Amino acid sequence: MSKEFEIVYEFEVDATPEQVWDAITSGTGGWLWPMEFDGEKRVGPFGSTLTNFDPPHRLTALTEDVGFPTQSLNQIDETIEPRDDGRRAWVRYVHSGIFTDDWDNQYDGARKHNAFYLHTLREYVVHFAGRPVxxxxxxxxxxxxxxxxxxxxxxxxxxxxxxxxxxxxxxxxxxxxxxxxxxxxxxxxxxxxxxxxxxxxxxxxxxxxxxxxxxxxxxxxxxxxxxxxxxxxxxxxxxxx
The missing domain is CATH 3.30.530 (Alpha-D-Glucose-1,6-Bisphosphate; Chain A, domain 4)
Structure with missing residues (x-):
């Protein structure tokens, strides 16, 4: 049975909002995997539509045809705000969508993977931001x-x-x-x-x-x-x- 899900994480990091934005959208594979974002055409990774693209503050990528047997809708929404006069950043990350089967297992995996991915993002912007990878x-x-x-x-x-x-x-x-x-x-x-x-x-x-x-x-x-x-x-x- 199809059921909506929402996973929310908030954190601060010792990096500027611009560094966090670049890490998320540059698509180098520095912390996750190579991804492409086209702000002008509003096209994101895996055929997603960028319903918000406001550097370096807000990014929303919506995928309506996910192509997985257990998921029909996927959305990533990220809000970035400056802290300490812009020397640090606060991030609110929301992963939502619809799982169509095996809901408990899919949700558990997504929640735990997101936490690890976001930890890796913080490690990247603190230690390796901007370096070729x-x-x-x-x-x-x-x-x-x-x-x-x-x-x-x-x-x-x-x-x-x-x-x-x-x-x-x-x-x-x-x-x-x-x-x-x-x-x-x-x-x-x-x-x-x-x-x-x-x-x-x-x-x-x-x-x-x-x-x-x-x-x-x-x-x-x-x-x-x-x-x-x-x-x-x-x-x-x-x-x-």
Whole structure:
């Protein structure tokens, strides 16, 4: 049965409204994935219509034909206001729409994913705003859909259960490489690692019946998206071999 949903988050961040706006609309893949916004034609990502496009204050993207079997309508609305004479920004993020099936599971996944995405946005604008990025995303094998799959990922990274968010860690990456990183996010569903040049995000989508996923946002001058994709794909496939 179809049912509307609404997810609301509000936060402040140590970045200007212009930096937050650019992060949301530049489409580089610096914190989420590459997306295109055309303010003049009022066209946004995935065929959405920009019903509000007022830089750097208000953005609303409405998609009426989502193309998913469990969703028929999707809208993202973001309001950005200055704080501390424009040195900081306050953001109100509203994700709404209609789920047509599996409502509780879809809502739970969307709510938790949005929280992690917005955390990554804050990490990006504070540490990497405006830097060129090489973006890669990948999914694990079928075995990574198992109920305990995300726990396997944490152990493969060498993260003990008692390591808390905010700690500096030496995580095990591809080919045994040790990554000197900050564990910038950790809960049962997601892990975020931040090095001096990358944001590496791990998605426990097995909790919602999908494979574990990884995205790599690499800001190093010599970064290569394909190299990162292949390296982390081999790591993830080997973890579940």
């Amino acid at each position: 090489a973006f890669a995303t990948l999914n694990g094998p079928d075995a990574s859909t198992a109920a305990d799959a995300f726990g396997v990922v944490g152990r493969a990274l060498g993260l003990a259960d008692d390591i808390e968010q905010g700690a500096r860690v030496r995580a095990r990456g591809p080919e045994g490489q040790l990554l000197d990183a900050v564990l910038d996010f950790r809960d049962p569903y997601f892990i975020g690692l931040r090095t001096d040049s990358t944001l590496i995000r791990f998605f426990g989508r097995n909790h919602w019946g999908a494979p574990v996923g990884i995205s790599v946002h690499d800001f190093a001058p010599d970064a290569d998206a394909k190299t990162n994709e292949l390296a982390w794909q081999n790591w993830l496939d080997g973890t579940f071999a």
